Amino acid sequence: MDTFLLALVIGAMFSAQYALIALGFTLVFGILGVVNFAHGSMYMLGGYVAYWSVSTLGLPYPIAVAIAVLFTGLLGALIEILLVHRIVEDHLSTLILTLGVSLVIVTGVSLIFGHEAPQFTFPIAGSIPLGPAYMPLDRLIVMIVSGVAILAVYLLIFRSAFGRAVRALSIDQSIARTYGMNPRVLFAVTMALSSGLAALAGALVTPILSLSPHAGESVLLTAFVVVILGGLGSIIGATWAAVITGMIQSFAGIYVGGSLGTLLLFVLVIAVLTVRPSGLFGAPARGA
Amino acid sequence: MKKDMPYSVLQRERQFSGSDRVTLVALLLAAALPLLTSNILVQSVASQALIGFCGALAVHLMLRLGLLNFSVPGFMAVGGYAAAIAAEYGVQDLFALLGIAFSAPVVLAIPIGWIVLRLKGVYFVLVTYLLTEIVQLVIVETPSLTGGTNGLIGFPPTTFFGTELISGPAVYYTCYAAAIVALFVALWSTRSYGDIYDSQAHNETLAQSLGLDTARYKAQAFPVSAGVAGLGGFALVQLLITAHPLSFTAASSVNYIAYVLIGGAASLLGALLGTVVLVTAITQFSWSGEYSLGLFGLLLIFSVLFMRDGVVGVFTKIAHTIRGRNQLAYPATQGDPT
Numbered sequence: 023m024d025t026f027l028l029a030l031v032i033g034a035m036f037s038a039q040y041a042l043i044a045l046g047f048t049l050v051f052g053i054l055g056v057v058n059f060a061h062g063s064m065y066m067l068g069g070y071v072a073y074w075s076v077s078t079l080g081l082p083y084p085i086a087v088a089i090a091v092l093f094t095g096l097l098g099a100l101i102e103i104l105l106v107h108r109i110v111e112d113h114l115s116t117l118i119l120t121l122g123v124s125l126v127i128v129t130g131v132s133l134i135f136g137h138e139a140p141q142f143t144f145p146i147a148g149s150i151p152l153g154p155a156y157m158p159l160d161r162l163i164v165m166i167v168s169g170v171a172i173l174a175v176y177l178l179i180f181r182s183a184f185g186r187a188v189r190a191l192s193i194d195q196s197i198a199r200t201y202g203m204n205p206r207v208l209f210a211v212t213m214a215l216s217s218g219l220a221a222l223a224g225a226l227v228t229p230i231l232s233l234s235p236h237a238g239e240s241v242l243l244t245a246f247v248v249v250i251l252g253g254l255g256s257i258i259g260a261t262w263a264a265v266i267t268g269m270i271q272s273f274a275g276i277y278v279g280g281s282l283g284t285l286l287l288f289v290l291v292i293a294v295l296t297v298r299p300s301g302l303f304g305a306p307a308r309g310a
Numbered sequence: 311m312k313k314d315m316p317y318s319v320l321q322r323e324r325q326f327s328g329s330d331r332v333t334l335v336a337l338l339l340a341a342a343l344p345l346l347t348s349n350i351l352v353q354s355v356a357s358q359a360l361i362g363f364c365g366a367l368a369v370h371l372m373l374r375l376g377l378l379n380f381s382v383p384g385f386m387a388v389g390g391y392a393a394a395i396a397a398e399y400g401v402q403d404l405f406a407l408l409g410i411a412f413s414a415p416v417v418l419a420i421p422i423g424w425i426v427l428r429l430k431g432v433y434f435v436l437v438t439y440l441l442t443e444i445v446q447l448v449i450v451e452t453p454s455l456t457g458g459t460n461g462l463i464g465f466p467p468t469t470f471f472g473t474e475l476i477s478g479p480a481v482y483y484t485c486y487a488a489a490i491v492a493l494f495v496a497l498w499s500t501r502s503y504g505d506i507y508d509s510q511a512h513n514e515t516l517a518q519s520l521g522l523d524t525a526r527y528k529a530q531a532f533p534v535s536a537g538v539a540g541l542g543g544f545a546l547v548q549l550l551i552t553a554h555p556l557s558f559t560a561a562s563s564v565n566y567i568a569y570v571l572i573g574g575a576a577s578l579l580g581a582l583l584g585t586v587v588l589v590t591a592i593t594q595f596s597w598s599g600e601y602s603l604g605l606f607g608l609l610l611i612f613s614v615l616f617m618r619d620g621v622v623g624v625f626t627k628i629a630h631t632i633r634g635r636n637q638l639a640y641p642a643t644q645g646d647p648t
Contacts, residue, residue, distance in 0.1 A: 113432070114378060118568070118614050119611055119614045122607040125610070126607040128607075129607065133604075288440050291440065
């Protein structure tokens with residue numbers, strides 16, 4: 023029973039992280055139609071900016087996280103305005119373009135910070151008892167911040183004028199333009215939001231897990247798994263899929279063991295797709 | 311057998327296009343490389359280009375159907391490991407190993423294709439990426455068969471009519487054999503069904519309404535693509551003298567896709583040119599050490615923004631410009647009424 027509860031707690035923590043990572047990815051696909059292969063590198067960059075703000079500028083960790091989100095969000099907007107927007111209609115080309123951007127970011131970070139993992143630790147340690155299990159405080163904070171961020175994104179997309187505008191653009195761009203919506207601005211803001219979410223995840227999670235120039239690769243794979251399972255472009259789907267993925271990884275990790283659990287998860291995703299080719303909550307696929 | 315093909319397709323099939331001929335001649339000429347230079351570095355880069363060409367052909371075959379395939383390294387691993395395991399069981403003949411490296415991924419791709427080919431667009435892209443990750447995990451989880459994270463090393467060398475292929479030029483020719491077989495398979499596939507594939511890529515619904523069984527052609531192309539990738543995997547294992555999971559990571563699929571897109575996705579010549587340009591560039595970049603990955607990224611960005619039809623597209627534009635100038639310079643040759 024203790025092991026079961028422990029798996030449940032770890033699963034909840036995984037779920038929150040995965041949801042935060044996958045939300046930005048699915049948001050950009052749903053609205054711009056872009057499979058953003060640079061999403062993992064934005065996560066990694068968020069971690070490095072937070073680390074630099076703490077270690078070099080000596081700023082408190084919460085301010086460092088905010089700087090990471092703002093810096094990476096701004097970079098995301100610039101990438102959209104200067105590069106992605108020129109070919110946004112061509113899904114295959116944007117995929118390759120963001121791949122190129124990802125490689126450039128990874129190389130830039132390697133040149134500035136080196137290939138070795140820096141010493142970046144979460145400022146709060148310890149744990150609190152939660153029934154028979156103990157919950158690490160750092161993970162609990164990550165879970166709470168992730169939950170708040172997910173809720174904020176949900177409200178922004180489904181309860182605000184901005185959200186209505188970007189959803190209208192994703193459904194029919196020409197009609198949305200006729201009503202005065204500017205895709206150039208809205209796409210850039212969406213990309214900034216997505217990159218900022220990835221950076222938030224990176225700044226929160228890398229002090230707990232690890233930070234290296236290639237830290238974004240596994241994160242990108244996680245985002246893939248979650249959004250495929252949930253259905254590309256679906257925010258609700260990504261959230262539910264993050265919970266399913268987090269729980270499977272946690273339970274499989276404890277009861278089955280490391281990579282066999284991951285293998286089980288991947289096979290399950292493919293099995294789900296045989297029944298529902300657009301994921302659990304997804305719309306029919308765009309081409310790429 | 312092909313009663314559902316439009317008449318124009320029947321007319322054009324099995325004829326080599328100009329770019330196909332250039333590709334074939336270029337690859338045939340590549341056989342002379344070890345005779346022209348004994349430089350080990352040049353032979354090694356050329357071998358890598360031949361392996362990359364197999365991967366690029368595998369990507370090209372599915373891209374002709376409008377499907378971006380990230381599972382190429384996964385099927386390369388299946389082909390490479392199958393040949394290495396067969397060698398451990400005493401199969402050393404080059405032709406037999408080529409057959410195994412081609413057949414094993416084909417057999418595996420048939421049931422996998424039944425599942426993944428139901429997916430469209432981005433779902434297909436992401437699931438094929440996942441497939442390569444699954445192959446990696448299966449390799450790691452089956453150490454008794456694949457050597458797990460250590461890989462397979464020390465398997466007996468490949469032989470050609472009893473001669474062991476272990477010297478530098480011999481390894482080059484092993485890679486060459488894999489590439490030439492891969493090219494002939496790709497030529498057969500694109501010459502026989504290329505127009506059908508193209509019609510599906512441009513408008514699958516229209517192709518279906520014209521009577522094409524699109525599912526059948528996809529199900530046919532996927533195993534062929536997997537087999538071609540398997541040949542590349544065999545060549546890679548021969549070059550490295552080891553079958554290791556890190557040789558076949560999902561991230562490496564980016565390279566094969568980049569070869570095709572930068573060379574030009576519309577033809578086999580594009581796959582060849584893209585491979586030669588990028589493998590050479592990667593070799594040059596690797597001398598710049600830590601900059602190499604970033605330079606590769608910049609090249610991808612530049613190509614996508616400014617060379618949408620790839621290197622072949624640039625050459626075609628230049629050829630059209632020259633032809634246009636010639637026509638302007640000699641207008642009398644174009645039906646002068648006098």
